[in-house]
Amino acid sequence: MTTLLKVDNITVHYSRLAAVRNVSVDVSEGEIVCIVGPNGAGKSTTLLTISGILSPTEGTVTFGTKNITGANPENVARMGISQVPEGRHVFTALNVEENLRIGTRMRRDRGEIEKDFNMVLEMFPVLAERKRQSAGKLSGGEQQMLVIGRALLTRPKLMTIDEPSLGLAPKIVDRVYEVLTDLRNRMGLTLLIVEQSSERALKAADRIYVLRSGQIQLSGNAKDLRDGEKVKQAYFGFTEGVKHVGEVAF
Amino acid sequence: MGYFIQVIIDALSLGSLYALAALGIGLLFGVLRLINFAHGDFITLGAYALIVPAYGPNAIRFVADFHPVLLVICTILIVVAIALISEFLVFRPLRYASAATLMVGSFALSYVIQNLIIMIYSGRPKSLDLWSVLTEIKFDVSGVDIALLPLLIIAVTLILMALLVLFLKRTPWGVQMRAAAEDFKMARMLGVRANFVISLAFVLSGALAAVVSLLFEVQTGILTFRMGTPLMVFAFIATVIGGMGSLVGSVVGGMAVGVVSSILQAGLPPEVRGYRDVFVFGLVILVLLLRPQGIVLSRAARERV
Numbered sequence: 314m315t316t317l318l319k320v321d322n323i324t325v326h327y328s329r330l331a332a333v334r335n336v337s338v339d340v341s342e343g344e345i346v347c348i349v350g351p352n353g354a355g356k357s358t359t360l361l362t363i364s365g366i367l368s369p370t371e372g373t374v375t376f377g378t379k380n381i382t383g384a385n386p387e388n389v390a391r392m393g394i395s396q397v398p399e400g401r402h403v404f405t406a407l408n409v410e411e412n413l414r415i416g417t418r419m420r421r422d423r424g425e426i427e428k429d430f431n432m433v434l435e436m437f438p439v440l441a442e443r444k445r446q447s448a449g450k451l452s453g454g455e456q457q458m459l460v461i462g463r464a465l466l467t468r469p470k471l472m473t474i475d476e477p478s479l480g481l482a483p484k485i486v487d488r489v490y491e492v493l494t495d496l497r498n499r500m501g502l503t504l505l506i507v508e509q510s511s512e513r514a515l516k517a518a519d520r521i522y523v524l525r526s527g528q529i530q531l532s533g534n535a536k537d538l539r540d541g542e543k544v545k546q547a548y549f550g551f552t553e554g555v556k557h558v559g560e561v562a563f
Numbered sequence: 564m565g566y567f568i569q570v571i572i573d574a575l576s577l578g579s580l581y582a583l584a585a586l587g588i589g590l591l592f593g594v595l596r597l598i599n600f601a602h603g604d605f606i607t608l609g610a611y612a613l614i615v616p617a618y619g620p621n622a623i624r625f626v627a628d629f630h631p632v633l634l635v636i637c638t639i640l641i642v643v644a645i646a647l648i649s650e651f652l653v654f655r656p657l658r659y660a661s662a663a664t665l666m667v668g669s670f671a672l673s674y675v676i677q678n679l680i681i682m683i684y685s686g687r688p689k690s691l692d693l694w695s696v697l698t699e700i701k702f703d704v705s706g707v708d709i710a711l712l713p714l715l716i717i718a719v720t721l722i723l724m725a726l727l728v729l730f731l732k733r734t735p736w737g738v739q740m741r742a743a744a745e746d747f748k749m750a751r752m753l754g755v756r757a758n759f760v761i762s763l764a765f766v767l768s769g770a771l772a773a774v775v776s777l778l779f780e781v782q783t784g785i786l787t788f789r790m791g792t793p794l795m796v797f798a799f800i801a802t803v804i805g806g807m808g809s810l811v812g813s814v815v816g817g818m819a820v821g822v823v824s825s826i827l828q829a830g831l832p833p834e835v836r837g838y839r840d841v842f843v844f845g846l847v848i849l850v851l852l853l854r855p856q857g858i859v860l861s862r863a864a865r866e867r868v
């Protein structure tokens with residue numbers, strides 16, 4: 314498998330504070346990779362650095378053969394990385410169709426856009442019914458479908474998604490993951506997903522990385538880690554039986 | 564009855580000028596969070612574009628003598644070019660600075676433009692007659708003369724607002740601007756070019772300023788290096804009471820400020836009429852005390868809460 318995205322040893326600062334230190338993540342074509350970790354671990358920071366919203370103080374990000382470290386977000390998007398950020402970020406000033414179409418403006422393959430548009434509407438019939446409605450009127454689950462559809466319509470080579478389950482009922486989360494796995498299986502879309510729930514990640518991913526306190530604690534094939542013990546340790550930073558004060562139980 | 568109509572038309576015409584200026588400010592605030600205090604100077608430059616750049620005491624007509632269509636196009640092109648140059652030289656380097664820094668940048672730009680005008684054209688006011696026939700044509704309504712110009716100002720404003728709405732709602736560029744105004748980072752992550760939408764906002768803002776220049780110049784017939792400043796001040800107040808970041812708010816605020824000023828002008832007893840602006844600003848303070856977010860709550864303001 315060829316490597317599509319290579320995050321190599323990046324360190325990212327918010328003014329003085331290093332939110333992420335020496336993090337490396339690889340994603341191969343057609344893979345589903347999950348980054349899991351507790352709140353504040355640096356997961357969002359990592360994704361925002363990949364999409365060019367943040368610049369690393371050290372390290373490089375390579376996409377395909379191109380070095381995209383510090384590139385503009387619009388250029389990263391144009392190269393084929395589409396990010397669904399944390400909190401979804403639908404444009405409430407725009408209706409559902411305008412939201413879906415906004416990312417198609419940069420596409421060169423004009424002829425394919427309508428086909429993709431119809432495919433997304435078929436995939437998410439709720440969106441088809443509410444094409445003309447303000448995107449702000451959709452429920453949380455519908456908004457999640459909208460932003461996934463919107464990202465898909467840029468026809469990305471890689472889609473990154475930050476906590477797709479945030480604030481959604483478990484049944485809807487199941488549906489979101491069904492859609493995501495389906496996209497990979499049917500269209501070969503490569504996915505980098507950030508999740509807080511390691512169970513969810515272990516179920517969906519081919520490989521996972523555990524991030525805590527800005528550093529990668531563990532990485533490996535989801536299959537090998539499926540029993541969850543090692544992941545739990547890396548996630549919370551304690552070995553069995555020795556719980557540190559202030560840490561939440563699993 | 565006729566007098567009443569006259570007051571209303573004057574009020575709406577003044578409100579229209581403020582609304583147009585406020586839209587120019589609101590557009591830039593929307594995408595850039597920039598409060599552009601140089602907007603008044605863009606308006607001034609549009610009027611000065613009509614004459615030959617020369618220091619002498621009299622205005623030497625230049626663009627002012629063009630065919631009206633060409634005159635409007637030239638004035639708009641000149642102000643748009645100045646707006647784009649300002650973006651490139653001043654605001655682009657400050658792109659990631661705080662809103663306060665951007666605002667200070669706009670003060671500096673305003674100061675530079677005013678002093679360039681003084682250097683090139685001199686600081687003396689120059690009279691320039693432009694289409695004064697518009698102020699001379701009058702209709703008789705119930706025994707009171709209503710001039711054509713205020714009606715024209717209102718009509719032009721309505722047309723421009725309709726065009727702006729069509730642009731923002733119906734064109735892909737307009738959709739990109741609305742998206743960027745709501746969530747700039749997300750728009751960029753979907754391939755919307757930051758430089759492009761910001762330049763587009765400056766183009767629209769500059770074009771609106773140019774139209775205000777012409778309407779205002781026809782009305783006053785005089786050029787001064789600070790002629791745009793009071794318009795900018797009232798338009799800024801309009802955007803604040805209308806609700807920063809909402810274009811509808813800019814228009815509502817502009818109309819409100821214009822209408823209140825005109826009605827006070829007509830209704831205040833003569834002894835205190837000279838202090839009209841005290842009453843206007845007093846009302847502004849009252850509005851802000853009652854509704855600190857402005858009359859129309861914008862998405863941008865809501866998001867910040």
Ligand SMILES: Nc1ncnc2c1ncn2[C@@H]1O[C@H](COP(=O)(O)OP(=O)(O)O)[C@@H](O)[C@H]1O
Nearest residue numbers: 327330332350351352353354355356357358359
């Ligand atoms: N805009 C910001 N300014 C300063 N610090 C931030 C900012 N965003 C996140 N951080 C800090 O960086 C660390 C990592 O945050 P984040 O990447 O959002 O974590 P996660 O997505 O894993 O919850 C946290 O300690 C957080 O407080």
Ligand SMILES: [Mg+2]
Nearest residue numbers: 356357358399
């Ligand atoms: Mg996060």
